Amino acid sequence: MINQTDIYKIRDGIDVYLIGEEILQIYFMNTRKQIQFKANKFTVLLIECIDGKKSILDIKKKLEERIEKIIDIDAIKQVLLLLVQKGIIVENKQNVHSSYISDESKERYDRQINFFGDFLPGVVRKYEAQREIENSCILIFGCGAVGGWIATELAMCGVRNFILFDGDVVEKSDITRHIYYKEEFAGIPKLDALEASLAKINPKINITKYYQYLTPETLITNVIDKADFIINTADEPYIGHTSLKISRECISQKKAHYIAGGFDAHLASTGELIIPGLTPCVDCYADYFKEALKDWKPSPHPVKERHLEIGGLSSMSLLSASYAVIEIIKYIAGLTDFTNYSKSRGEFLFDTLDINYLDVKRDENCKTCGEIVYEKA
Ligand SMILES: [Zn+2]
CATH class of the missing domain: 3.40.50.720 (NAD(P)-binding Rossmann-like Domain)
Known part of the structure; x- marks a missing residue:
């Protein structure tokens, strides 16, 4: 659910390139994964506005100034939703960390938490990861x-x-x-x-x-x-x-x-x-x-x-x-x-x-681990 007051930002570990007029290339720096998709001028301008400060309403106003026509806010939400699903943007929520780690930890491990954020979806999992480490x-x-x-x-x-x-x-x-x-x-x-x-x-x-x-x-x-x-x-x-x-x-x-x-x-x-x-x-x-x-x-x-x-x-x-x-x-x-x-x-x-x-495989008949069933941590 995307609300018009929500604020989004492009993930820290992502670079966006424009190839020609309408091909957007998304480069994930942590995994070297690249994805491309065709984008019209509206989408390109929209992505340029996702700076972690503007709300969706602010983006709508900014885009209307640049394109000089009224934009349906649902069209913006639709593009944002796709970018969220592809792991390209993430909601920029203030103080979301406080349910997971202290302010002191946030300050102390900020760079590491941002690194974790490159590998985890959403905005809270990176703080959960830090909490797991501390506990x-x-x-x-x-x-x-x-x-x-x-x-x-x-x-x-x-x-x-x-x-x-x-x-x-x-x-x-x-x-x-x-x-x-x-x-x-x-x-x-x-x-x-x-x-x-x-x-x-x-x-x-x-x-x-x-x-x-x-x-x-x-x-x-x-x-x-x-x-x-x-x-x-x-x-x-x-x-x-x-x-x-x-x-x-x-x-x-x-x-x-x-x-x-x-x-x-x-x-x-x-x-x-x-x-x-x-x-x-x-x-x-x-x-x-x-x-x-x-x-x-x-x-x-x-x-x-x-x-x-x-x-x-x-x-x-x-x-x-x-x-x-x-x-x-x-x-x-x-x-x-x-x-x-x-x-x-x-x-x-x-x-x-x-x-x-080495190419060592688990032996399903192993007397120590053969009968153990994997349980996700
Ligand atoms: Zn074994």
Whole structure:
């Protein structure tokens, strides 16, 4: 329903081009989608008036001045309705945010909320997305190079509730990889250092800290139960084992989780978003590798304790972490329809900048996730 006092604006992420006299080309900057339609002079002039300030009545007056004849307001409403349906214009309502987020949040996250608005229909969904982020509770196992940066980016996006799990202390060598590293943090628990760093981004952040390593004996059912979304970057004793333990528990609680990637000096892994009943789970990945590597017989490496020498570059781990946060934010804020989601783990190569994605499919007979039915978040 369009009223004559309503005010509309062309979406922030849209450019309009006129090709010749009567072809309008609409360019969606966020997706690179383009649509064209034939438009008469009236429609072209009308679109030029949709500035986020003029009401429909104001536009009618303006158009009548320019065309020098009386215009039926229903003709204007008809064009506006079509532009709304195509996602080209949106109503410009004042204070609509106040039912969803505070004025402080609106000011603080304005640019991000506008970005969300490029992917969501209508005027309120972008504020709902921000509210989802602020209300979510994120559990992160492992707060090193990748986990620390994931926490930092999520805090920058507005996440206020964290449960963090790490038993390590900050070392001088962490400066090459940890974004939250500060000289004065050397020797203190990583969780305390990260907490101090996150508090500088947003003093309203609440953190529950578990100063411990994840082991096969660690009880994680209750802690996963308290979280809305779970991330694993714990690579000790071995990320394959921690991921299996966490993913199986998350699947049984039907909670989406992210097995974050990292780097092993040679490439950066993007990791994988796991949505119960929709994407492959960690057991599906394990079965994939078992099959893919079935003819490979391990030969003992002559160099002992290779893991102590493993290389790293901060930009590679930050790339993995940022990739993870893009996926996590899309999920928790509902920015994408995940029904047809098909991305699996990717591997970023340092020398060529290529990302090669594995072709892992969900195994419908998987003992962990096979019987789980996807439920939209
Ligand atoms: Zn599975």
